[in-house]
Amino acid sequence: MICVICxxxxxxxxxxxxxxxxxxxxxxxxxxxxxxxxxxxxCILEIAKSGLPTEIRFED
Structure with missing residues (x-):
């Protein structure tokens, strides 16, 4: 599968x-x-390190 971001x-x-x-x-x-x-x-780690005041919840 291909990552949609990178x-x-x-x-x-x-x-x-x-x-x-x-x-x-x-x-x-x-x-x-x-x-x-x-x-x-x-990419999940880069989003977490971005510092945006945003909550992103990931579920497997």
């Missing part, structure tokens, strides 16, 4: 369910419904 191909990349709430850098409110995407661990 576009790298992984043999064992599964679908991850995410929920996003918070604010963007511009201060806009963000609230998404449940989404299922293919995202690798490196």
């Amino acid at each position: 576009k790298k191909d992984f043999d064992n990349l599964g679908e991850t369910t995410i929920h996003i709430e918070g604010k963007t850098k511009d201060g806009k409110e963000v609230k998404t419904k449940e989404k299922k995407i293919n995202i690798c661990e490196d």
Whole structure:
């Protein structure tokens, strides 16, 4: 499967369910419904380190 963010191909990349709430850098409110995407661990860590005041919940 290919990660939707970095576009790298992984043999064992599964679908991850995410929920996003918070604010963007511009201060806009963000609230998404449940989404299922293919995202690798490196990209999850980069999102966590980004410092945005946003809560992202990942479910396997």
